[in-house]
Amino acid sequence: MAAVKNGRVLVVDDETDVLFAMKMLLKAEVKEVVTEKNPENLMRLLDKERFDVIFLDMNFKSALHTGNEGIYWLSRIREKDPNATVILITAYGDVELAVRSLKEGAYDFIVKPWHNDKLLETLHHALESKQLKQKGQAAKLKTDNAIPILGESDAIREVLYKIDKIAPTEANVLILGENGTGKELVARALHQKSFRADKPFVSVDVGALTDSLFESELFGYKKGAFTDAKEDRIGRFEAANGGTLFLDEIGNISLPMQAKLLTVLQNRQVTPLGSNQPIPVDIRLITATNAPIYQLAAQNQFRKDLIYRINTVEILLPPLRERGADVELLAQHFAAYYAPKNHKAIPAFDPATLKKLRQHAWPGNIRELQHAVERAIIMAEGNVLQPQDFSFSAMEFDAPQTTPAGALVFDQQMPLSEIERETIRRVIEKNKGNISKSAKELGLTRTALYRRLNKHEI
Numbered sequence: 001m002a003a004v005k006n007g008r009v010l011v012v013d014d015e016t017d018v019l020f021a022m023k024m025l026l027k028a029e030v031k032e033v034v035t036e037k038n039p040e041n042l043m044r045l046l047d048k049e050r051f052d053v054i055f056l057d058m059n060f061k062s063a064l065h066t067g068n069e070g071i072y073w074l075s076r077i078r079e080k081d082p083n084a085t086v087i088l089i090t091a092y093g094d095v096e097l098a099v100r101s102l103k104e105g106a107y108d109f110i111v112k113p114w115h116n117d118k119l120l121e122t123l124h125h126a127l128e129s130k131q132l133k134q135k136g137q138a139a140k141l142k143t144d145n146a147i148p149i150l151g152e153s154d155a156i157r158e159v160l161y162k163i164d165k166i167a168p169t170e171a172n173v174l175i176l177g178e179n180g181t182g183k184e185l186v187a188r189a190l191h192q193k194s195f196r197a198d199k200p201f202v203s204v205d206v207g208a209l210t211d212s213l214f215e216s217e218l219f220g221y222k223k224g225a226f227t228d229a230k231e232d233r234i235g236r237f238e239a240a241n242g243g244t245l246f247l248d249e250i251g252n253i254s255l256p257m258q259a260k261l262l263t264v265l266q267n268r269q270v271t272p273l274g275s276n277q278p279i280p281v282d283i284r285l286i287t288a289t290n291a292p293i294y295q296l297a298a299q300n301q302f303r304k305d306l307i308y309r310i311n312t313v314e315i316l317l318p319p320l321r322e323r324g325a326d327v328e329l330l331a332q333h334f335a336a337y338y339a340p341k342n343h344k345a346i347p348a349f350d351p352a353t354l355k356k357l358r359q360h361a362w363p364g365n366i367r368e369l370q371h372a373v374e375r376a377i378i379m380a381e382g383n384v385l386q387p388q389d390f391s392f393s394a395m396e397f398d399a400p401q402t403t404p405a406g407a408l409v410f411d412q413q414m415p416l417s418e419i420e421r422e423t424i425r426r427v428i429e430k431n432k433g434n435i436s437k438s439a440k441e442l443g444l445t446r447t448a449l450y451r452r453l454n455k456h457e458i
């Protein structure tokens, strides 16, 4: 917290009320708050003084009214100091622009009217990140910070509230949710907001490991432990020492591996293969799965005692179809991200397109939406995305209308697993067996698709 107390903050906004309110709020938090009404004075000020964090308004009434003023001044600031930490203050409707500003190098943005707690939290993170940056540890944190968890639905607000509450504790967290709902993103956020933030965050997709790899990967090995062990190698537990270990797809590991994991968690030490010297490890454990883990436990396919170890706190991530207007918000966010990447202007969405996106069931959730928006941007003719730019092919199981003869009509009553199986089968058939293409279309990673092929015995 020393970083926060010693911080020097500059606030640039042409509204005197905003400057006053910010000064009142921030002066108890940091060493000094300087306010500036006219952005034209900004460069001169920065020549003379150094600030740890700059709050910058996106729209200055006196200027061009393009809404781009914030971006312009941001780029001027960053020309002068590429390491400047800038937080943009934006009106609600400017969120798309603010997201663009993140790509232009802003640290974060806050939306007017702001919540004081949220604003202070953002400031604290910014100042702490600045301090880490100065210690040369920033690269990692910056990538983490680059992906904010977006969403305004009640369901996601509850998740964000939980994250804030449990991040600064040592509780083991089990994250449950369908594929692509943001489980890894949540795990990273928990780490980033924890006291371990400057220590490693190590992520392992344990569902993709065979039993023999599971042990060598997680616990490490000594040279000569097995034929290919040409030298000592530390495992992921040791690599995460002091930090957070994220085990993804925990519901997919075999019973013998569950027993091994339980022993390590109970003893808080690992013994590399080929060694008899246990090594103490201090990790915070976060796990995630899209498998019905309690159902598996009831069928004795998952150990209940392991569940009790990992689920001190549970976070349930809602599927995208239950997140209401978040679909639009996220679609706009991805459009603002992918358009410049593909050398296109950020497109608008036709109201009929937004309706279509809201009605789609999104079996691949946010990852599917992400790919769908990218595809639409690439394929679209004009600068307004039309419904036909989004073709959900076989995945449109929620509202099948006319179907070609012989095509399968998904029944609303059909169990989800069957819909998933059939969707995968059809997409693979459509892509003539090409797994990479099919995975992309389904919004899955290749590994996740392979796991599903295995699960559904396709």
Ligand SMILES: Nc1ncnc2c1ncn2[C@@H]1O[C@H](COP(=O)(O)OP(=O)(O)OP(=O)(O)O)[C@@H](O)[C@H]1O
Pocket (backbone or CB within 6 Å): 147, 148, 149, 150, 151, 177, 178, 179, 180, 181, 182, 183, 184, 185, 186, 248, 290, 330, 366, 367, 370, 445, 448
């Ligand atoms: N709330 C969100 N705001 C912005 N982007 C998001 C959000 N949630 C997820 N994403 C993005 O969606 C993609 C999928 O998220 P992530 O990998 O965290 O999901 P997952 O649940 O871990 O997936 P899987 O079950 O396949 O492992 C990522 O690119 C992530 O950045």
